[in-house]
Amino acid sequence: xxxxxxxxxxxxxxxxxxxLWLEIFETQSRxxxxxxxxxxxxxxxxFTEDGVYTIVSRENFDRGLPAPILHCxxxxxxxxxxxxxxxxxxxxxxxxRHSTPGPVIISRDGDTVTTEMSYIVVRTGQAGDAEIYSAxxxxxxxxxxxxxxxxxxxxxxxxxxxxLTLLATPI
Amino acid sequence: xxxxxxxxxxxxxxxxxxxLWLEIFETQSRxxxxxxxxxxxxxxxxFTEDGVYTIVSRENFDRGLPAPILHCxxxxxxxxxxxxxxxxxxxxxxxxRHSTPGPVIISRDGDTVTTEMSYIVVRTGQAGDAEIYSAxxxxxxxxxxxxxxxxxxxxxxxxxxxxLTLLATPI
Amino acid sequence: xxxxxxxxxxxxxxxxxxxLWLEIFETQSRxxxxxxxxxxxxxxxxFTEDGVYTIVSRENFDRGLPAPILHCxxxxxxxxxxxxxxxxxxxxxxxxRHSTPGPVIISRDGDTVTTEMSYIVVRTGQAGDAEIYSAxxxxxxxxxxxxxxxxxxxxxxxxxxxxLTLLATPI
Numbered sequence: 001x002x003x004x005x006x007x008x009x010x011x012x013x014x015x016x017x018x019x020l021w022l023e024i025f026e027t028q029s030r031x032x033x034x035x036x037x038x039x040x041x042x043x044x045x046x047f048t049e050d051g052v053y054t055i056v057s058r059e060n061f062d063r064g065l066p067a068p069i070l071h072c073x074x075x076x077x078x079x080x081x082x083x084x085x086x087x088x089x090x091x092x093x094x095x096x097r098h099s100t101p102g103p104v105i106i107s108r109d110g111d112t113v114t115t116e117m118s119y120i121v122v123r124t125g126q127a128g129d130a131e132i133y134s135a136x137x138x139x140x141x142x143x144x145x146x147x148x149x150x151x152x153x154x155x156x157x158x159x160x161x162x163x164l165t166l167l168a169t170p171i
Numbered sequence: 172x173x174x175x176x177x178x179x180x181x182x183x184x185x186x187x188x189x190x191l192w193l194e195i196f197e198t199q200s201r202x203x204x205x206x207x208x209x210x211x212x213x214x215x216x217x218f219t220e221d222g223v224y225t226i227v228s229r230e231n232f233d234r235g236l237p238a239p240i241l242h243c244x245x246x247x248x249x250x251x252x253x254x255x256x257x258x259x260x261x262x263x264x265x266x267x268r269h270s271t272p273g274p275v276i277i278s279r280d281g282d283t284v285t286t287e288m289s290y291i292v293v294r295t296g297q298a299g300d301a302e303i304y305s306a307x308x309x310x311x312x313x314x315x316x317x318x319x320x321x322x323x324x325x326x327x328x329x330x331x332x333x334x335l336t337l338l339a340t341p342i
Numbered sequence: 343x344x345x346x347x348x349x350x351x352x353x354x355x356x357x358x359x360x361x362l363w364l365e366i367f368e369t370q371s372r373x374x375x376x377x378x379x380x381x382x383x384x385x386x387x388x389f390t391e392d393g394v395y396t397i398v399s400r401e402n403f404d405r406g407l408p409a410p411i412l413h414c415x416x417x418x419x420x421x422x423x424x425x426x427x428x429x430x431x432x433x434x435x436x437x438x439r440h441s442t443p444g445p446v447i448i449s450r451d452g453d454t455v456t457t458e459m460s461y462i463v464v465r466t467g468q469a470g471d472a473e474i475y476s477a478x479x480x481x482x483x484x485x486x487x488x489x490x491x492x493x494x495x496x497x498x499x500x501x502x503x504x505x506l507t508l509l510a511t512p513i
Contacts (some may be wrong), residue, residue: 010213011252014198014319018190019360025355026363029444029459036443036460036479041354043494058266079351095400095501096230097460097477099270099291099441101207102200117200118207120266120293121442122477128503130474132301135268135293137207148356159266161299180421181384185369185490189361192368203459229437270441272378273371288371289378289439291464302470306439306464308378330437332470 015105021098022117024103024115024142029148032098036168040085043079043170048143048150052073055168058136070168081170086168096133096169097122111144112152120157121171134171177252186276195274195286195313200319203269206341211256215249219314219321222246226327226339229307241339252341259338263326267304267340268293283323290327292342305342306331352426357447364446366457366484369491377512382427385512386420390485390492393417395452397510400478412510423512430509438475438511441463453486454494461498463513476513477502 015021027046055070065076072078103117116139123133136158142149142167156171186192198217205213216222226241243249256263274288287310294304307329327342357363369388376384389395397412414420445459458481465475478500484491498513 009246010216012201012213012216012318014194015201018193018197021200022193022360022364023356025444026360029363030357031447032443032460033446033458034378037458042354045354075351085196087182095477097462097479099460099462100441100443101203101271104194104201104204116204116208118203118270120268120270120291120462122474122502124349124477124501128499128501130477130502132293132303132474135266135295137299147354159268159295159299160293160301180417182386183372183384183489185365186372189364189368192371193364196380202390263373272374272442273367273370275375287375287379288375289441291439291441291462303464303474306466306472318344330439330466330470331464331472 020113021087021105023149028100028103028117036098037097040082040170043082044075045080046151047075048152049075052149052153053078055158055171057161058157058159061157085167085169093126095124113142115140132160134158180231192274192276194320199271199274199288207267207269211253211341214253214323215246215325218249220246220324222322223324224249226329226342228332229328229330256338256340264297268297284313286311303331305329362455363445363447365491370442370445370459378438378440382424382512385424386417389417389420390494391417393493394495397500397513399503400501403499421463427511428511435468437466447463455484459481467492474502476500
């Protein structure tokens with residue numbers, strides 16, 4: 001009989017490759033800045049040409065249901081998204097500010113790495129009032145290219161459902 | 172007579188050991204992730220066997236009063252805490268998201284280092300509404316082990332008193 | 343005729359000098375800590391003697407209007423500011439907690455570097471209730487000195503207008 005009141009200890013290990021951690025973190029800093037600085041034209045460039053970007057609720061993610069609120073199957077679709085946002089004039093009305101505690105390296109296989117990271121996004125409207133727009137986690141696969149690390153898949157899983165606009169903005 | 176209107180300049184120095192800063196920051200990223208990813212069974216493993224974990228209000232901390240809302244004197248007590256939280260089913264009802272501006276190295280003596288770091292924790296309930304659950308600072312003593320840096324003492328000093336549940340969750 | 347629906351791809355590059363990124367980030371961590379730990383006497387020391395510190399609204403910044411809510415033309419003025427804040431007893435009534443996604447290096451010319459970085463500041467009052475006090479971005483010029491990187495110019499551009507006090511505190 002196993003003692004259910006004394007679970008076995010969980011083993012943890014530090015990240016062996018601190019340089020990798022640093023590179024992933026620095027990539028995220030530039031990614032956050034692209035969105036926060038209203039420079040979303042740059043946003044698709046953080047992905048590979050065949051990169052996939054998805055925003056899905058925590059509930060659906062945990063149940064294995066798809067039903068994302070945003071799904072771009074490649075970089076071209078992301079560029080289309082940017083055009084749609086600019087035409088709708090929705091994006092410029094708000095300012096977004098990302099913050100994170102830094103990435104966690106889940107696995108590495110050569111030039112491919114999977115990572116996870118919590119995020120908090122604060123949004124300020126034109127009246128100057130701030131709110132927590134979204135809190136959740138990134139679930140990423142990155143590949144090393146000649147231009148540095150790029151997202152091959154970035155899945156945004158949001159806890160907070162303040163996404164009320166018809167046209168979801170990238171997180 | 173000293174001139175009270177012109178205080179002497181305060182001298183500051185950059186951290187000499189950037190690798191140490193990086194290691195402490197990366198440790199915090201994994202610590203935050205353990206809590207944020209609802210993987211709290213891993214949480215005690217970030218401490219030494221005799222590690223001490225305390226959550227105390229800013230007010231009591233500043234006055235030197237003990238009266239913590241949570242005090243674990245060793246890793247075994249932390250594992251008990253995890254079991255209690257799981258049995259109470261309180262923990263899973265919320266999602267936590269940490270964020271920090273990075274650690275500050277206060278002192279180093281061989282394989283022991285003391286650090287401080289601000290934190291913000293956002294909590295999202297099942298209704299999908301986010302709030303600032305806790306804001307405050309970590310006051311830590313870490314020791315270098317064969318498995319990387321471990322907390323020998325982690326004191327969480329919270330400014331924000333939204334801790335209303337009977338069973339406080341780790342921060 | 344250019345295709346306005348397919349904008350040319352934006353080229354991005356990773357930061358070549360990760361050590362620089364690390365040094366700037368670590369400097370910001372200590373800067374945030376000085377304010378968050380109520381150690382604002384240290385705050386002016388993060389600047390060069392002739393360093394300039396400005397807090398300006400996003401609206402004015404975008405329009406190129408000056409009208410900052412706080413403008414210190416050198417370190418001595420910052421020390422005066424600290425004295426004013428201490429005498430007014432406004433500062434100690436609140437606790438501030440910074441958070442950022444990390445810096446972005448915009449340009450480097452020898453020992454001078456320009457950077458940008460989003461920030462979120464949470465403030466907790468004496469009643470223990472937290473709010474997003476300010477969200478915005480830092481626009482900085484730093485120079486390398488014998489005591490590490492110092493701000494030659496730090497411009498705080500805030501999105502969020504919760505700055506209601508007559509005597510603005512440093513961010």
